[in-house]
Amino acid sequence: MENVLEVKDLCKRYTGFELKNVNFSIPKGMIIGLIGENGAGKTTTIKAILNIINKDKGQVKIFGLDLQPNEKKIKQDIGVVLDDSFLSEYLSPRSISKIMKSFYPTWDEKLYLKYIEKFNLPLDKISKEFSSGMKMKLKIATAISHKPKLLILDEPTSGLDPVVRNDILDIFQEFIEDGEHSILLSSHITSDLEHIADYIMFINNGEIIFTKSKDELIENFGIVKCDEKDFKRFDKTDYVKYKKNKYEYDILVENKYEFQRKYDISVIDKPTIENIMLIYIKGEK
Amino acid sequence: MNIIKGLILKDFQTIKSYKFTILFMMILLVIGGFLNYDIITFIPITMPLCFGMLGISSFSYDNLAKADKYLLTFPINKKDMVKARYIYILLFTLFGSLFGFICTILVQLVNVGNIDTEILINDLSITFGALCGINIFTNFSNTNYV
Numbered sequence: 001m002e003n004v005l006e007v008k009d010l011c012k013r014y015t016g017f018e019l020k021n022v023n024f025s026i027p028k029g030m031i032i033g034l035i036g037e038n039g040a041g042k043t044t045t046i047k048a049i050l051n052i053i054n055k056d057k058g059q060v061k062i063f064g065l066d067l068q069p070n071e072k073k074i075k076q077d078i079g080v081v082l083d084d085s086f087l088s089e090y091l092s093p094r095s096i097s098k099i100m101k102s103f104y105p106t107w108d109e110k111l112y113l114k115y116i117e118k119f120n121l122p123l124d125k126i127s128k129e130f131s132s133g134m135k136m137k138l139k140i141a142t143a144i145s146h147k148p149k150l151l152i153l154d155e156p157t158s159g160l161d162p163v164v165r166n167d168i169l170d171i172f173q174e175f176i177e178d179g180e181h182s183i184l185l186s187s188h189i190t191s192d193l194e195h196i197a198d199y200i201m202f203i204n205n206g207e208i209i210f211t212k213s214k215d216e217l218i219e220n221f222g223i224v225k226c227d228e229k230d231f232k233r234f235d236k237t238d239y240v241k242y243k244k245n246k247y248e249y250d251i252l253v254e255n256k257y258e259f260q261r262k263y264d265i266s267v268i269d270k271p272t273i274e275n276i277m278l279i280y281i282k283g284e285k
Numbered sequence: 286m287n288i289i290k291g292l293i294l295k296d297f298q299t300i301k302s303y304k305f306t307i308l309f310m311m312i313l314l315v316i317g318g319f320l321n322y323d324i325i326t327f328i329p330i331t332m333p334l335c336f337g338m339l340g341i342s343s344f345s346y347d348n349l350a351k352a353d354k355y356l357l358t359f360p361i362n363k364k365d366m367v368k369a370r371y372i373y374i375l376l377f378t379l380f381g382s383l384f385g386f387i388c389t390i391l392v393q394l395v396n397v398g399n400i401d402t403e404i405l406i407n408d409l410s411i412t413f414g415a416l417c418g419i420n421i422f423t424n425f426s427n428t429n430y431v
């Protein structure tokens with residue numbers, strides 16, 4: 001399958017934080033969800049991919065081309081939402097459209113106005129007067145109206161109510177429907193990723209812990225709930241991590257069917273992505 | 286060229302709500318000139334500096350929104366951003382100088398009935414000074430990019 005984005009051995013070191021050899025790729029037509037706790041390196045990864053911050057080491061290929069020598073050409077076909085930065089708050093949605101026309105020959109004003117109307121955003125009000133949800137909707141409308149082939153979104157659903165979040169996820173789903181478009185999306189709201197992502201990439205302390213298909217995660221991973229006596233009979237190599245609660249143990253296993261067979265356990269819970277993330281971060285081995 | 290145009294347009298759009306402030310400032314200076322002719326030396330200094338400072342304020346709005354990072358996701362590079370800032374401030378200061386020039390001529394015609402070329406030559410040298418000063422400020426605000 002053709003990859004739209006390939007990241008190899010990406011490294012970036014700050015005082016107190018390091019992004020360590022990040023490797024992943026995004027196949028055409030897929031949505032990759034990037035999960036991890038605050039400060040895990042999600043935004044740094046996205047900024048290093050886009051060359052907003054200088055990487056220390058590594059290679060980024062987008063649409064099969066090296067980013068650095070082809071930056072302008074590549075960025076014509078990328079739409080970006082950054083969590084912490086956007087155009088000045090003293091611009092109205094109408095002014096933003098006028099500005100974006102100069103940067104993107106493919107800017108579709110009709111499509112932009114359609115989104116502005118769909119999101120109930122006032123066209124001539126400066127965005128300083130918008131709520132945080134409205135600002136996010138404006139960022140999303142701006143990112144997708146030049147018809148990019150790849151969307152890179154940093155926390156695009158934060159600050160939005162469930163109804164709008166659902167509408168936005170539907171827009172993302174429509175975006176990739178033709179199989180030609182792809183999305184890299186970071187989010188804290190793991191239920192959103194369960195809703196739309198094809199692959200889940202988990203980052204912790206600047207390191208990619210795993211990249212797996214969502215179906216594989218939900219189907220094969222399992223959470224065994226048991227008491228201390230049961231826990232003691234499990235071999236360490238058979239589970240990923242465990243979390244000790246007040247009265248029981250939550251054990252994350254990578255292949256629940258094999259575990260079930262080996263230890264003759266009747267029930268293994270289906271985990272949510274949030275469960276997996278929590279046990280990975282908080283759990284012990 | 287479209288990229289530079291877009292960046293300049295972004296800065297103009299950011300501070301377009303100040304257009305009435307500029308107009309008010311001009312009217313106030315001309316009225317001041319009618320009432321007290323001595324103010325005539327003040328007009329060509331005030332106009333380009335005020336216009337230039339107003340131009341620079343759009344950079345502050347960009348800094349508040351961390352727009353420089355977002356702009357780097359566009360098909361532009363840091364060089365384009367620095368170039369656009371210089372052109373934008375140059376244009377703004379020149380507009381200011383032009384308005385200062387027009388206001389000076391207007392005040393002279395109304396108060397003394399003719400145009401004193403010496404004052405106009407002084408205006409030009411002040412304009413040059415204002416351009417240099419404003420460009421130094423632009424240089425400081427561009428240090429974010431380089």
